[in-house]
Amino acid sequence: MNLKKVYENKRIFLTGHTGFKGSWLAAWLETLGAKVKGYALPPEYPNGLFALLQPGSKTESVLADIRDKVRLKADLLSFEPDYVFHLAAQPLVRRSYQIPSETFDVNVTGTANVLEVVYQLKKKCTVVVITTDKVYENKEKDLLYTEEDALGGYDPYSASKACAEIVVSSFRNSFFHPEKFNLHQKAVASVRAGNVIGGGDWSTDRIIPDIVCSLKAGRPIEVRNPLAIRPWQHVLEPLGGYLRLGALLDGEPLLYSKAYNFGPLPQDHLTVREVVEKAISTWGSGKWNDASDSNQPHEAGILKLDVSRAKEELGWTPKLDSSTAIDWTVNWYKQPVEEQAAFTLQQINSYSAL
Template sequence: MRSCFNRVFENRRVLVTGHTGFKGGWLTLWLSALGAEVHGFALPPSSKPNLFVAAGLADRLVSNHFGDIRDYDDLLDYMQRVRPEIIFHLAAQPLVRPSYRDPKGTYETNVMGTVNLLEAVRHCDSVRVCQVITSDKCYENREWEYGYRENDPMGGYDPYSSSKGCTELVVSAYRHSFFQEVSISQHGVSLASSRAGNVIGGGDWSEDRIIPDCVRALVKRATIQVRNPQAIRPWQHVLEPLSGYLWLAARQWEHPGSFEGGWNFGPVGTGNVDVQGIVELVIAAWGSGNWQTVES
């Protein structure tokens, strides 16, 4: 395992923000298996059960700090103590419907949290690679049939999607203002962003996620409530985009100045299935169950 990704992560100090979440938890496990010295900064797990406890992540970390990404002083102090060489920034408010209930908190976490992280990077001279993970929802939704491209406009009609578009603009501004590729020999930081969505896999107990929602209903022998059955999504297993993040970070490390900017990570076209199809696959695998459409 340690020989994967050209051994870039072996014995490197790696900071994962949001390591108590779904993708952050799996990324922490993978980095630990690669021989990295993994440090985590995040809020405590938001659900019971959760991947952080189920996978014993506390035992995989060199240090574990429960903190709020909106607290700049706490974040900066932690980063200056652990002196990370590589950063994966996943700490975020990751759901659409909660963003309607708390739009202010969503923007503070997703946008200003990223500003805090990048400001801390400016004051932490150990950092060589910083990768900000956003979402495929960062693009202006034009209902195109083809997948969005990295140079398509940012946008978002709901607070969550808009906050991810704003986050991308923040990353772009910091890259052009403080971490330019042409002057990387002076500042030393390769800054990139990664965009993926509709991720599924074990260890996800979050609300408003289609497969966890299906399983919770089936366990109770209740009808699965489906909001947008005809919506087509590019589903991908959690390890697929994480592999992309790791390969991108490895390239950032090996070729500074060549792999900055925004990067999409998604499945081939055959991974595009509507929500109804996913629900019916889950029911078939379970052996029984039913579903109904409800208002969003």
């Protein structure tokens, strides 16, 4: 698919553009020639990807809260977007234990706010809502979750994202029913990505930032759950899926107005230990310690995604195996700071050429 042909000169309203995934998506959309307006809180990390890319960025940036419906309405409706990609969220499992009600407020009410404003938009618009692989009722078994499996969530973050999926389904049925597209002109899908890694992520309690900070400091990496299995993938994998889905959804809303998983192939679901050891190998040195603690907040021990629907219906498939994804990620952090922005665009171009 020629994404540039799809998105060039299109107006994209992107929530969460100051975050890790949002910054990558904004940069990619800019390379495609899209006109991007971002809406998000100020970046949490001064050394994050948003700050690195900002000097050369053409994205219009609004720093505001997704829960501020008056401000959101004014900024979204005045922009008159062709597409909305909703990424703004409280994205951390462990932080959700510290601010549970705020996590639900941001992830559930924030999503409802976006969709309610889109409903008031007087033009055709295609919407992709980003949730997470953790929306499923996790059985802690070695199985691949499909989009038809039951939603759930042990921790507040996972539960809030499952609730966000229910919000999407409710709005789609109540206001954006695919069979009535000619009346409302809105197409809405949701996407559930696996554990995303890539350069420019400095979030707390994430494995790659923990690895990089420890390696740079020359200290052992403290690994909380070395045997936990996750669907690891480079950030460009799901983002490519979102863009592909957006293009198809815009053309045939009746076919694609549903949920899609984006994750690695079955053989690329790795343990945390395997990720750490591969990262150390790519870095060239380092050690790790088992920092498991029976008193730490609950996190799932095993989580795997079935991506058959995305492969069969969207023609999407992962381009990078897990080893390559880790290499791309670690090599990003090995770049001098002054070269990381250019390296980001280089990786986007390299991935697009695969």
